[in-house]
Amino acid sequence: MVGTVGLNSARRNAIAQDVTTSDKPLLRVLAGEAISPPPVWLMRQAGRYLPEYRAVRAKTRDFLQLCFTPDLATEVTLQPIRRYGFDAAILFSDILVIPHALGQAMRFVEGEGPRLEPVRDARALGKLSAARLGSRQSPLEAVYQAVAAIRSALPRETALIGFAGSPWTVACYMVEGGTSRDFHVVKQWAMSDPEEFAGLIDLVVDATIEHLSRQVVAGAEVIQLFDSHAGVLPDGAYERWVIDPNARIVEAVRAKHPAVPIIGFPRGSGLRYEAFATATRVSAVSVDSAVPARWAAAKLQPHVVVQGNLDPVYLLAGGTAMRRAAGDILEALGQGPTIFNLGHGVIKETPPDHVADLVSCIRGSGAR
Ligand code: CP3
Numbered sequence: 001m002v003g004t005v006g007l008n009s010a011r012r013n014a015i016a017q018d019v020t021t022s023d024k025p026l027l028r029v030l031a032g033e034a035i036s037p038p039p040v041w042l043m044r045q046a047g048r049y050l051p052e053y054r055a056v057r058a059k060t061r062d063f064l065q066l067c068f069t070p071d072l073a074t075e076v077t078l079q080p081i082r083r084y085g086f087d088a089a090i091l092f093s094d095i096l097v098i099p100h101a102l103g104q105a106m107r108f109v110e111g112e113g114p115r116l117e118p119v120r121d122a123r124a125l126g127k128l129s130a131a132r133l134g135s136r137q138s139p140l141e142a143v144y145q146a147v148a149a150i151r152s153a154l155p156r157e158t159a160l161i162g163f164a165g166s167p168w169t170v171a172c173y174m175v176e177g178g179t180s181r182d183f184h185v186v187k188q189w190a191m192s193d194p195e196e197f198a199g200l201i202d203l204v205v206d207a208t209i210e211h212l213s214r215q216v217v218a219g220a221e222v223i224q225l226f227d228s229h230a231g232v233l234p235d236g237a238y239e240r241w242v243i244d245p246n247a248r249i250v251e252a253v254r255a256k257h258p259a260v261p262i263i264g265f266p267r268g269s270g271l272r273y274e275a276f277a278t279a280t281r282v283s284a285v286s287v288d289s290a291v292p293a294r295w296a297a298a299k300l301q302p303h304v305v306v307q308g309n310l311d312p313v314y315l316l317a318g319g320t321a322m323r324r325a326a327g328d329i330l331e332a333l334g335q336g337p338t339i340f341n342l343g344h345g346v347i348k349e350t351p352p353d354h355v356a357d358l359v360s361c362i363r364g365s366g367a368r
Helices: 008-020 024-031 052-059 062-068 070-084 096-099 120-128 141-153 167-176 186-191 192-218 235-258 270-279 294-297 312-318 317-331 350-364
Strands: 089-091 106-109 115-118 157-167 222-226 263-264 284-286 305-310 340-341
Touching: 024 222, 024 294, 024 340, 052 062, 052 070, 062 070, 062 096, 062 106, 070 141, 070 350, 096 167, 096 192, 096 235, 096 350, 115 167, 120 141, 141 192, 157 167, 157 192, 167 186, 167 192, 167 235, 186 192, 186 235, 192 222, 192 235, 222 235, 235 270, 263 305, 263 312, 270 284, 270 294, 294 305, 294 317, 305 312, 312 317, 312 350, 317 340, 317 350
Parallel strands: 089 157, 157 222, 222 263, 263 284, 284 305, 305 340
Antiparallel strands: 106 115
16 A cells, blocks of 8 residues: 555645655655555664674673774664664664763763763853864764765665754753753753753754764765653743754754655653644654554644654563554554654563564565
């Protein structure tokens, strides 16, 4: 089944002008086509649940070294493509390469996660700079080399996704200094001194535009913006720190690269997914597992492509429960343009066989 149901005609025409027909199912869907079965890829499809990832990772000093060694980043990006033949590869990197490139001291502690020297006032903010990002001496040069190497190694039907964290989510880590239960330190700064906090957001917006543009120039065909902590903000603050910065990034990247589709992932946005989808002008919205797929089909799919949203714990559990839940999502979203994915990343305890099972369940659902 092929069609262009679901997207309003203005959006469909705008996309059709930029994207010529492609062999890549992911790009066809992002141009507004409904394809059955839909393309499938998974957030965190490269990572610790794969033994071959753990083997590469064991040979590196730390996680950042893996991100900044093009050969190794290329190898781990390709691992899940070889195993499962996903419709997309996502660059192996991290959202926290941006604070690193801005000059913030940081490291990944084994088994615990990221640790950053917190930025909590104008003085600490003043020490950071995006100056080197635009130059050929960018500390992120290794990332762009990896993008180029991955692109040339991919099968012709597989699309390459580049990515960055959205400014609010990146700021959460920069200010808290790591992960947090409720993110109250960064929220307090945003609420009590929005003008000063805007300085941090603006710095990350500019760095992100540059970083994404460089990924596209190196060969990324699609961009995903991860706003993993969008859901912690109340109404009002959400518009200012989630919608506005994402919209600015979409506008600037699209001005330079009009043909590149952009997927937004404002996790935990609830009812606000609708405003996010229309106000940011993203090409697609990735929805978390709390969003009813039928609601997404009715409210979001008329405006944007919808990606999602199997609960990663179904993938961990596997079996009939997983296949039934995946089938429900396909049934709700499959009439319009959709990309099958999880509502968040693969959990590291997930048996690799469950992933193979999920992919064959999706692919078995119809003839392409
Ligand atoms: O396969 C892919 O999805 C591509 C690679 C990718 C990673 N991180 C690799 C990674 C992507 C797209 C990310 C995005 C990312 N990084 C997000 C947004 C998505 C989300 O999960 O909400 C966030 C918030 C981060 C920040 C981050 N990186 C944290 C909090 C941690 C520690 C927690 C953890 O899962 O260990 C990381 C480390 C990280 N990034 C790992 C991987 C594979 C594990 C590190 C290791 O191998 O030791």
